[in-house]
Amino acid sequence: MVDAGVSPVVELSDAALVDIVLRGESEAYARLVARYRDRYARFALHMLGNREDAEEALQDAFVRGYRSLHRCGDPARFGSWLLAILANRCRTAGGRRARREKRFVSAEDRHYAIALDHPADASAWREEIRLALSRLDANQREAFLLKHVEDMEYEQMSLVTGAGVSALKMRVKRACERMRRMLTEGEDAPAR
């Protein structure tokens, strides 16, 4: 049995793993899941505002990704390709949720809270950010997160979202302006 504590990490490239999965060794897909799980869960959480929807969208994206893996044109960019699927699932789930409830749900990510020195302050700040994010237009929120949280280039964002580079720049710019206004001037947009 492999000892989890001391085993060397075997880092296969995305392209190699995709190739192995496509040859029928589906277990290898677990490596891709592990590789992108946490980072993309964070993206989905920020897009959807609650952990349950985020995990559901992410699980859905991984399964859809597996089912259509043969259509992944560039296996070396599996991550971006999967993120495009996830962004799409988030749009669908976000629209569904917006019809269901206008309230921005919180309190699911309490793993955050536990390690903080000043939980009350930090939690108030987190809540402000969460509210501000939730009040952005979904396209703006997506562009903002991809650019500034995921640190992507506009060309890459264009592949993920299907939107043009100039449109994405405008979304990011507006998202930043709006976030700044909400967080510094207390703009309370009527989002509900």
Place this chain on the structure above:
Amino acid sequence: MRQHDDTEDMSRDETLERVVQELRRPLRVNASLFDARVMDEVMRAPSGVGGRFESLLRPRTFRVSPLIALAAGMLFAVSIAGSILYVLPSRSRGAPSARGAQSEVARAVSGSPIVEFGFVAPHASSVALVGDFNNWDPKATPLRAASTGGVWSVEVPIQPGRHLYAFVVDGTVWRPDPAAPQATGEDFGEPNSALTVADPGMR
């Protein structure tokens, strides 16, 4: 190009730096249970990728290259060591149907948030949840094994507040939840995990 640069420079003042810093905080997913669920669906998924699904339904029997065996073995080992805590007040949506009735009953009885505990242990013959909410009684809250993947889980009504808990595997082995904060030294000298359940009224 200049407009591009201006856009980016202007967009990251001090406030937005703080926002970005907060939003970049790592998120810890309930890894082993999440992965088990994805892979469970993957193994059952009709797909264009080909593969020998009959054999793949026995995911622990690797007949693959040494590198992949090692990688998959590591994942498996991690999943054995790992356990997963769902700190969501359950809304049952997306939960396996076998648990639905139980959680409805539990919610109706207690009114407390339902917390789903999960533990991946394919070779265990029993897994139990012990914590301050059941007097650390290994017989009180057994987990049930899913049909595949070695995923054990149980849904329990837990009163809002901070709790300590652990899992007992095969009746003897005490396991904290590595996916949750540890609270060593607070109780009995055993490594326990800490859980904070939010008051649903606060949401």
